Amino acid sequence: xxxxxxxxxxxxxxxxxxxxxxxxxxxxxxxxxxxxxxxxxxxxxxxxxxxxxxxxxxxxxxxxxxxxxxxxxxxxxxxxxxxxxxxxxxxxxxxxx
Amino acid sequence: xxxxxxxxxxxxxxxxxxxxxxxxxxxxxxxxxxxxxxxxxxxxxxxxxxxxxxxxxxxxxxxxxxxxxxxxxxxxxxxxxxxxxxxxxxxxxxxxxxxxxxxxxxxxxxxxxxxxxxxxxxxxxxxxxxxxxxxxxxxxxxxxxxxxxxxxxxxxxxxxxxxxxxxxxxxxxxxxxxxxxxxxxxxxxxxxxxxxxxxxxxxxxxxxxxxxxxxxxxxxxxxxxxxxxxxxxxxxxxxxxxxxxxxxxxxxxxxxxxxxxxxxxxxxxxxxxxxxxxxxxxxxxxxxxxxxxxxxxxxxxxxxxxxxxxxxx
Numbered sequence: 432x433x434x435x436x437x438x439x440x441x442x443x444x445x446x447x448x449x450x451x452x453x454x455x456x457x458x459x460x461x462x463x464x465x466x467x468x469x470x471x472x473x474x475x476x477x478x479x480x481x482x483x484x485x486x487x488x489x490x491x492x493x494x495x496x497x498x499x500x501x502x503x504x505x506x507x508x509x510x511x512x513x514x515x516x517x518x519x520x521x522x523x524x525x526x527x528x
Numbered sequence: 529x530x531x532x533x534x535x536x537x538x539x540x541x542x543x544x545x546x547x548x549x550x551x552x553x554x555x556x557x558x559x560x561x562x563x564x565x566x567x568x569x570x571x572x573x574x575x576x577x578x579x580x581x582x583x584x585x586x587x588x589x590x591x592x593x594x595x596x597x598x599x600x601x602x603x604x605x606x607x608x609x610x611x612x613x614x615x616x617x618x619x620x621x622x623x624x625x626x627x628x629x630x631x632x633x634x635x636x637x638x639x640x641x642x643x644x645x646x647x648x649x650x651x652x653x654x655x656x657x658x659x660x661x662x663x664x665x666x667x668x669x670x671x672x673x674x675x676x677x678x679x680x681x682x683x684x685x686x687x688x689x690x691x692x693x694x695x696x697x698x699x700x701x702x703x704x705x706x707x708x709x710x711x712x713x714x715x716x717x718x719x720x721x722x723x724x725x726x727x728x729x730x731x732x733x734x735x736x737x738x739x740x741x742x743x744x745x746x747x748x749x750x751x752x753x754x755x756x757x758x759x760x761x762x763x764x765x766x767x768x769x770x771x772x773x774x775x776x777x778x779x780x781x782x783x784x785x786x787x788x789x790x791x792x793x794x795x796x797x798x799x800x801x802x803x804x805x806x807x808x809x810x811x812x813x814x815x816x817x818x819x820x821x822x823x824x825x826x827x828x829x830x831x832x833x834x835x836x837x838x839x840x841x
Contacts, residue, residue: 508722515715 436488443485450478464521468514475510479503536576543569556605560598567591580742581665584734588750596757596831648672660809662740669744670812674801678790681783681819684826688779692770695834701771704832706760720762727755735820739809745782745816749823756828767832775825782822786815 450473457470483503490496546566553559567590574583652664652672661667669677695702735748759765768775789811790801797804803811 505726508719512715512719516713519713519715 447481564595702835702838705836745819752824753827782819
C-alpha cells in the first residue's frame with residue numbers, strides 16, 4: 432500500500448513543480464501585466480494544489496491534512512485578491528501607473 | 529551529500545542574490561519588494577536551522593510589517609524632491625564601510641569559531657521543567673532573559689512615540705490618515721470582511737501556544753496588528769485618534785503588567801523579575817496575553833503612521 436502512496440506523492444508533487452516552472456516561464460516571457468498575472472495564478476492554484484495533494488498521504492493524521500488544505504485555501508484567497516487588486520490598478524492607471 | 533544539502537546551498541545563494549538585488553535596485557519601490565522577498569527567504573532559512581520561533585517573527589515582522597512601513601515611506605517620498613533624498617558620496621561611503629565591517633565581524637565569528645562553542649543550552653533544557661513551560665525559547669525569553677524581553681517591548685513603545693512626534697501641532701491627538709495605502713475598493717473590502725475572523729483565531733492561538741510550542745506574544749501580536757490594519761485600510765473601520773484612553777491603556781498594559789510582576793518578584797521571590805515557585809507559568813501566560821494586546825496595538829499604530837487630521841465631532 433505504502434509504495435503506491437509514495438509514487439502518488441512523487442507524481443503529484445512533480446506535476447505541481449511543472450506548473451511552478453510553467454508559471455515562472457510565463458511570468459518572465461509574457462508581454463504585459465495582465466497575461467503575467469494569468470501565469471502567476473496558475474502557480475497559486477494548480478502548482479500549489481498538486482503539491483498539497485501529493486503531500487496529503489504523507490501528512491500525520493487528519494489535522495495535518497486539514498492544515499495543508501487550509502494553507503492552499505488561504506494562498507488561493509490571497510492570490511485571487513491580490514491579482515484582482517493589481518489588475519484593477521493596471522486598468523485604472525495603465526501598466527506603468 | 530543529501531538532497532537537503534543542495535536545497536540549503538540553493539537557498540543561501542538565493543538569499544545572497546535577493547540581498548544584492550535589494551542594494552542595487554534602481555527604484556526604492558523595487559528595493560522594498562526585494563527586501564520583502566529577502567525577509568520571507570530568511571524565514572525559510574530559519575526553519576531550516578530549526579529556529580521556528582525566529583522564522584515566525586522574521587516572516588511577520590521582517591517580511592510583513594517592515595515591508596509595509598517601507599512601502600509607506602516610498603509612497604511618501606514620491607512627493608519629495610529627488611535632491612532632498614539623495615545622500616552625498618561620503619555618507620554612502622561611510623555607510624558602506626561600516627556595513628562591510630559588520631559583515632566581516634560576523635563572518636569571522638562564523639568561519640573561525642572557538643574549539644568549544646560556549647553554550648548554556650543544556651542548562652536551560654535541564655531547568656526548563658521548573659518554569660512549567662514547554663518551549664525553551666519562551667523559557668529563555670521570560671525566565672532567564674526577562675529584563676531584555678521587557679526592554680524590547682518598551683522599545684516598541686518608544687518607536688511609536690517617535691512616529692507620533694512627527695505629527696504637526698495642529699493634528700496632535702488626531703487620527704492617522706493611512707492615505708499612502710490603497711484606496712478602499714470592493715475587492716479589498718471583501719478580503720477585510722473574510723480574513724480577520726480567521727486571522728484573529730490564528731493570532732490568539734499563536735499567543736496561547738507560545739508557552740509550549742513555537743509562537744508567542746510578538747508573532748501573535750503581529751498577526752492581530754495585520755488584521756486590524758487590513759480593516760482600517762479597507763475603510764471598514766476608521767483609525768482611532770491617538771488620544772483615546774482605551775488606546776493608551778492597551779499600549780501600556782503589557783509592559784506595565786510585566787513590570788508589576790517583575791517588581792512583585794522582590795517580595796515573592798527575592799529578586800526583580802523572579803517568579804514565585806509553582807506560579808511561573810500562569811504569570812508568564814498572563815504577561816504574554818497582555819503583551820500580545822500591547823504589541824498588536826503598537827504595531828498597528830506604527831504602520832498607520834503619525835496623526836494627520838483632527839476628528840470632526
